[in-house]
Structures are given as C-alpha cells and as structure tokens.
Amino acid sequence: MCIEIRREITPLKESDCFLIIDRKQNAFNYPVHFHPEFEINFIINGTGSKRIVGDHISEVGEMELVMVGPNLYHGWENGNMNLDSKYRQITIQFSRDLFTNSYLCKKDVKPIKELLNNSCRGISFSTETINKVHHKIIKLTKLEGFEAFLLFQSFLYDIANSANQSFLTNLSFNHENDFYNSxxxxxxxxxxxxxxxxxxxxxxxxxxxxxxxxxxxxxxxxxxxxxxxxxxxxxxxxxxxxxxxxxxxxxxxxxxxxxxxxxxxxxxxxxxxxxxxxxxxxxxxxxxxxxx
CATH class of the missing domain: 1.10.10.60 (Homeodomain-like)
Known part of the structure; x- marks a missing residue:
C-alpha cells in the first residue's frame, strides 16, 4: 500500500522566534505529517499511545520528550492509551533560520548546532533528562517576549548536552541529514x-x-x-x-x-x-x- 503523508502548514509566523502550543485532550486527533520547521514534543500521561517518527514506531510511556528535524514524518496515535484520562502535550516549533550559521559556529553553542543536525533523525530523550528539564518547558508556556526566548535557548542547551539521547530513524531515511560533522x-x-x-x-x-x-x-x-x-x-x-x-x-x-x-x-x-x-x-x- 502506498501511503500519502502530506505537508502541514504550521501557524508559526515569520516574525515569531518560536511557537509553543499547550494541549490537554483525551485523544490524539492529528495523523502523521511533516513540515519544514523543527519541532519538540513533551507529553505527559500518554502511556500506551503510539509514536511514529520517520520509519520508527514505538509505544509511549508516562512522559516523553522527542525532537524532530525539518520535513521528518512524525505523529502520535491513540494506540492502547486510556481515553478516559487527559494527556498533556506541549509542542515547540521554530524555523531553520532562527539561528544563523555564524551564530551556531561559535564555540559556546556548538552543542545546539549538533542537536539541530541530529534532529534530522529524530531524537528521544531519557527519563533522567525529562526530569531535569520539564519545569523549563512548562514555564515556557507562561512566558512571553525576550524572557521566553532566553529560557528557550537555555532549554535547548540543556537537552543538547543531555546524556543517553536515542536516534529514532535509520540512516538515510531523512535525506537532509548532516552526518556526524565529519x-x-x-x-x-x-x-x-x-x-x-x-x-x-x-x-x-x-x-x-x-x-x-x-x-x-x-x-x-x-x-x-x-x-x-x-x-x-x-x-x-x-x-x-x-x-x-x-x-x-x-x-x-x-x-x-x-x-x-x-x-x-x-x-x-x-x-x-x-x-x-x-x-x-x-x-x-x-x-x-x-x-x-
């Protein structure tokens, strides 16, 4: 069967540094899609739901934090999730041109450059990392303006330096990958x-x-x-x-x-x-x- 997975038009505006969406729902109601923006998803109480990133399919635990790069297929389905209780999903989207190449080449932000490159394969972060950074994600939903942007960069730096990151897709699945910086x-x-x-x-x-x-x-x-x-x-x-x-x-x-x-x-x-x-x-x- 040939499966059509279409491009999503995100609500991120050209004038936005990043977009954050905070949802509380009983069921996932959007299928697999892709778009040119980077995306980070933090999910609470999603146990049993199914996550699809590229060619990787997995069941979600109580909490998860996943980052996907530009034009990489991704989506969540209900799977075996308990539909009587609400899950919470915080989504952060930002464009490829938010950080310039000259900025990313600076020594102090090299981990963020590597994070953006690696996200083209999809990255799942460990429970230990989630426990360390989830308060920043939640705080981001309550902030605006430059204060929010500073916290966002701090959050990116934290997850970029975190241990036990897992790549989700096979090599070559997403052709936009910048392999290993070598x-x-x-x-x-x-x-x-x-x-x-x-x-x-x-x-x-x-x-x-x-x-x-x-x-x-x-x-x-x-x-x-x-x-x-x-x-x-x-x-x-x-x-x-x-x-x-x-x-x-x-x-x-x-x-x-x-x-x-x-x-x-x-x-x-x-x-x-x-x-x-x-x-x-x-x-x-x-x-x-x-x-x-």
Missing part, C-alpha cells in the same frame, strides 16, 4: 548512497576517500559506533523503509533494489533493527491517514 564520514556516506544497491566492499569504500581499509574501519567505528557492514545496512534500511511507506513495490523488489542479496537476508536484518518484518512494518503504516 568530512570523511560524509564522503563515505555519499559513496555508499551512490552504490548501496550493489555489493559494497570495505576496501573499495575506503579507497574512494583515500584511506586504508583498517584506518577507515576504525574511523567508522569511532564516529558512528557501528561496523562497516552495520553502517551500510542501516543506510539500506533507511531507503527500504521509505519504499515500504511511499511505494507499491513488493517486499522482494524493495529488498533487491536496496542491496540485500535475498529476501531471507532482508527479512532477518530488517527484523533485527526494526523489531518486525518488512511486511509487518508496512501493515503498521496502513492505518496512518494523511493530513489534508
């Missing part, structure tokens, strides 16, 4: 993206960026925490999940065009990373309705 990793990524449908060897990829295989393998591990094979497979899975969501191609066709040598291998690697088979993943998205 020129050589970026070159390797571009080489793999151009050749992921073929059999890729470590030696050939290393040669494409003028490095030895041993040095390149060590660099990949240091910068990504993954082996070369896992790095390549996650890039392939990013493209595979997009095809499963956006096209009518069969699972076998998708596995083949994304560089997996057979259906069994595709199913095994996909289930290990996503927690379900490609067919099950596609069925999970069939209930997603597009915004008008």
């Amino acid at each position: 020129e050589r990793i970026e070159k390797a990524y571009k080489y793999i993206v151009s050749n992921f449908h073929k059999k890729l060897r470590l030696e050939e990829t290393a040669e494409s960026i003028s490095m030895s295989a041993i040095t390149f393998s060590r660099l990949i591990k240091q910068r990504t925490g993954k082996s070369f094979v896992d790095f390549v497979n996650e890039i392939r899975l990013g493209y595979a999940t997009r095809h499963l969501i956006e096209s009518n191609k069969t699972v076998s066709e998708i596995g083949y065009i994304c560089g997996f040598n057979n259906l069994s291998n595709f199913n095994r690697i996909f289930k290990k990373r996503q927690g379900c088979t490609p067919t099950e993943f596609r069925k999970d998205f069939e209930s997603v309705k597009a915004t008008a």
